[in-house]
Amino acid sequence: MTYIVMVLLGAILYGTMSSFVKLSYSRGYNAAEISFTQAALAALLLGICAFVTRKNNTAPRTRKVLLSLLLTGSLIGLTNFLYYQSVNYSSASLSIVILMQFTWFSLLLEWLIFKKRPSRIELVTVIFILLGTVIAGDIFSGPKYSFSLKGIVLALLSSLTYASYIVANGRADNGGRWQSKSTLIMVGSACTIFLINSKTILWDNHFDGVFLLWAMFFAVVGTTIPTALFAAGIPKIGAGVSAILMTVELPVAVLCAGLVLNERVSLLQAIGIVIMLAAISTMNYYKLKPEKQK
Template sequence: MKNFKYPFMVLLGGAMYGTMSSFVKMSYTLGYNAAEISFAQALLSALFLGCIPRKTKLTRHSWISLLLTGGAIGLANFLYYQSVSYISASLAIVILMQFTWFSLLLEWIIFRQQPGKPELVTVLFILIGTVMAGDLLRDGALSISWQGIALSLAASLAYAAYIVANSRVGKCVNWQTKSTLIMAGSALTIFLVNAGTITAHNHFGATFLLWALFFSVVGTTIPTALFAVGIPKVGAGTSAILMTIEFPVAVLCAHFVLHERISPIQIAGIIIMLTAISAMNYFKSLKK
């Protein structure tokens, strides 16, 4: 049971992440928008995480690096939340999962870390699974909002940038301080990009605060703590595989909460993508 505790923490954190897109889309029916939701989520998370006691000294370079890293995840969340206002939550998560090979591409371009043949093969299967899971071959697929797909792809690229940066900055900083600064950078970036919308067209009030608390606690604060405790015990490679639970949870949540349709070919595509992503993370862990 003890050995299962830490993998369960990682699984639970990933599953909690997976529920967000459906509930964000549900909140849109109340008139809320992606800018105010993502900003409030990041700001409250920074405040919650900032209340956790810690002792650390940071250099100016560490401060800036962590804030910029937070800016990447802030953009990813905002763009992802924005995309579900144009396309289904299940399609949005399928497109977002392209971060797995985007991160390989970024490491190749920036750090000259060329992926091996096994990793390239898994990318091919991820793309095949994406077409199937996104139901992009059905009649009427061309009527899908390409603006929504573009936003999801941009979110995926920003998420990949966050993962690459997060793996390289703040390695000697405790998780409380690192998470707080990343969330602060996230909130700051979202506000700078959407200052006009947040200040002029907001719905701040008691009901909105309850939604913001839910997104902050369930979507950021608790998963961050679970990952901080569980990932060091489980290992990065295994954790990356366990965290893919976010994908099926997001699709299932969209089906049961939003009543979005899931066809057998989509289920097959999801299985192909999950298998390919797990294989990619396995090959990456072997290289390390």
């Protein structure tokens, strides 16, 4: 039960981030400086954790493993940056709904890259996920369609990079210590965000005491604590159960958007969210059944 609570808490913390990021925009901050500082501070905190908990008999990593972890980090760095950009143009509720498309993007990537053909139940649930997305996103409401195409494209791109991160992370140095693995991933994340936003980060920034408080909040609550909770909980309860539990991120994000940003969620949108959650949970349940039978 303890490990289930850990995974749930990590997903809940992740779900709150989009609302607080959008709230920080009202102070003039931008996605580049927020995502970069979040990743850099998280790398520092996780690095300290890795140093304190280091073991003398830990085997050194090869250059290939180091590179794979840094590249994996670049994917989650792009995810955070694109996702934070999307909430600047769209509502936090719509952005999280579109981000959840990573569930079927990951199936597509597994199929294209590793020739792992999706099952019939997976294809059916993808249809329901897309149906729930249209309803929950409420993107066609009103006579003039009140949504930002740029926000939707950015959220879709973040969904694709998130799916790529999940696929890559599942195959990157699975035998290593989570502390050092997470540190290297965050280093890759920070470096990638800096490389594509160096001008904004160096010259168009708001690095002061107040901003550092915001950045520390995002780094601790949005990265360091969830990473530690997932690292401790997921290996104990399994990836299948964890994937089901982590769908709580969607309703938490929508609820937080209502409480923090006063975003209205209609009954129809709530129905769409329920459809998405049911579809995602069903898909992961059926993916978990073969593991139980082993």
